[in-house]
Amino acid sequence: MIRLGVIADDFTGATDIASFMVNAGWKVVMFNGVPEQAFASEGVDAIVIALKSRSIAVEDAVSQSLAASDWLKAQGCQRQLFKYCSTFDSTAQGNIGPVTDALMKNLHAEMTLVCPAVPDNGRTIVHGHLFVKGELLNESGMQHHPVTPMKASSLKKLMEAQSTGLCGNITLDTVKNHPDQIQAQLAALQKSQARYVIFDVLDNADLLTVARATAAFPLVTGAAGLGYAIAAVETQQQQRGAGSGMTIEAAGYSVVLSGSCSSMTRQQVDFYQQRAASLALDVEKILHDAAYLPVVAEWVRQHAEDALAPLVYATQPPQIIALIQEKYGAARVSEKIEGFFAELAQTLSQQGFNKFIVAGGETSGAVTQGLHIRGMVIGDAVAPGVPWTQVLDERKWVILKSGNFGNSDFFLKAQEPFHE
Numbered sequence: 493m494i495r496l497g498v499i500a501d502d503f504t505g506a507t508d509i510a511s512f513m514v515n516a517g518w519k520v521v522m523f524n525g526v527p528e529q530a531f532a533s534e535g536v537d538a539i540v541i542a543l544k545s546r547s548i549a550v551e552d553a554v555s556q557s558l559a560a561s562d563w564l565k566a567q568g569c570q571r572q573l574f575k576y577c578s579t580f581d582s583t584a585q586g587n588i589g590p591v592t593d594a595l596m597k598n599l600h601a602e603m604t605l606v607c608p609a610v611p612d613n614g615r616t617i618v619h620g621h622l623f624v625k626g627e628l629l630n631e632s633g634m635q636h637h638p639v640t641p642m643k644a645s646s647l648k649k650l651m652e653a654q655s656t657g658l659c660g661n662i663t664l665d666t667v668k669n670h671p672d673q674i675q676a677q678l679a680a681l682q683k684s685q686a687r688y689v690i691f692d693v694l695d696n697a698d699l700l701t702v703a704r705a706t707a708a709f710p711l712v713t714g715a716a717g718l719g720y721a722i723a724a725v726e727t728q729q730q731q732r733g734a735g736s737g738m739t740i741e742a743a744g745y746s747v748v749l750s751g752s753c754s755s756m757t758r759q760q761v762d763f764y765q766q767r768a769a770s771l772a773l774d775v776e777k778i779l780h781d782a783a784y785l786p787v788v789a790e791w792v793r794q795h796a797e798d799a800l801a802p803l804v805y806a807t808q809p810p811q812i813i814a815l816i817q818e819k820y821g822a823a824r825v826s827e828k829i830e831g832f833f834a835e836l837a838q839t840l841s842q843q844g845f846n847k848f849i850v851a852g853g854e855t856s857g858a859v860t861q862g863l864h865i866r867g868m869v870i871g872d873a874v875a876p877g878v879p880w881t882q883v884l885d886e887r888k889w890v891i892l893k894s895g896n897f898g899n900s901d902f903f904l905k906a907q908e909p910f911h912e
């Protein structure tokens with residue numbers, strides 16, 4: 493029996509929560525989209541389905557999430573978790589509220605949990621307000637997000653604006669000092685017609701209290717910290733150790749592909765190019781020169797035997813990106829660069845490359861498609877929320893790194909498991 497089915501609203505977010513659950517000792521498998529067939533789930537504690545539903549039309553997000561929920565139910569998942577961003581990325585239209593409402597109906601849930609807290613990554617909740625590394629959400633930089641600007645920090649306000657029900661709050665004092673009162677408070681909230689409950693959370697101990705208090709909810713919603721807490725509560729009961737046990741073969745070649753332009757990824761590229769062979773992609777050639785891809789693939793192949801994996805990057809600072817986007821159009825350039833990475837990964841895979849370290853959410857989606865990856869088993873984390881994964885039924889390993897995650901030595905650190 494699978495303990496938890498997770499529906500994630502984006503791809504790198506899916507590996508994020510999967511990795512947190514592995515850290516707590518669970519075996520986790522992740523699928524790219526809703527699988528067409530049933531999954532023989534022997535020994536698997538949780539299944540994560542990665543969707544790309546964060547910023548699409550509400551109706552599409554709801555229908556994709558319901559399809560995922562039905563498939564997870566059919567695999568015998570005991571409970572479900574809807575994973576969204578730890579910065580609650582959404583608008584007044586959704587998609588967190590409408591997807592939560594639809595899943596509640598599908599799973600006959602009268603009340604659910606709203607818990608984006610991830611203390612390990614500085615996401616905490618006090619009096620129902622979400623903080624990012626000590627700043628209120630709407631003062632953390634997220635107020636400027638291009639697609640989902642977060643203009644409030646009150647989770648109650650944010651959730652009620654995009655859903656059909658009311659939110660209640662269980663405060664930090666109760667969570668920390670009076671956990672024995674939580675069930676009575678939940679019953680009182682339910683009596684007062686609240687459909688969603690927000691617990692204040694400062695640290696992982698609070699998250700464990702939340703996971704225990706909501707263990708009977710058929711549906712919970714939140715971010716990676718909640719996945720960790722649910723798994724940790726259960727593994728303590730089973731006395732199981734942490735660590736995935738996954739080994740990554742030294743044989744075969746590795747490559748780093750970076751399409752993220754975030755400030756953290758730029759630092760990671762700077763750090764790594766001082767130590768390994770690196771090639772900056774020429775966007776002009778990606779757009780206009782069909783012979784460019786084999787040239788880049790040949791350059792990578794020539795460095796296949798180097799001590800460190802060669803790096804191919806489109807990563808550039810914002811001023812350069814602005815110029816490129818102005819000249820060719822942002823959507824067109826993104827699509828072409830992502831397509832280039834997808835095709836490059838496919839070509840390299842045919843030439844004996846079996847380890848791919850990929851930076852960038854959209855870039856990760858493109859490379860995953862290029863490699864025709866149906867799903868993966870989640871291994872040990874290189875940084876919080878960024879695990880090595882093994883492609884299902886293949887001797888191929890992939891890292892999908894969200895732009896902001898990891899430290900500056902990330903690409904180097906990622907290679908330690910097969911350099912030891």
Ligand SMILES: Nc1ncnc2c1ncn2[C@@H]1O[C@H](COP(=O)(O)OP(=O)(O)O)[C@@H](O)[C@H]1O
Nearest residue numbers: 751752754806808826829830852853854855895
């Ligand atoms: N030099 C560049 N010029 C314009 N767009 C770029 C460049 N390099 C990368 N991009 C695009 O920027 C986007 C980065 O998004 P993504 O891969 O999701 O990274 P992140 O996780 O940092 O958001 C991709 O669509 C990528 O193709």
Ligand SMILES: O=C(O)[C@@H](O)C(=O)COP(=O)(O)O
Nearest residue numbers: 504505508577578715853894
């Ligand atoms: O919860 C998180 O913060 C991450 O898992 C996540 O969803 C990150 O999203 P992007 O920053 O859009 O990659």
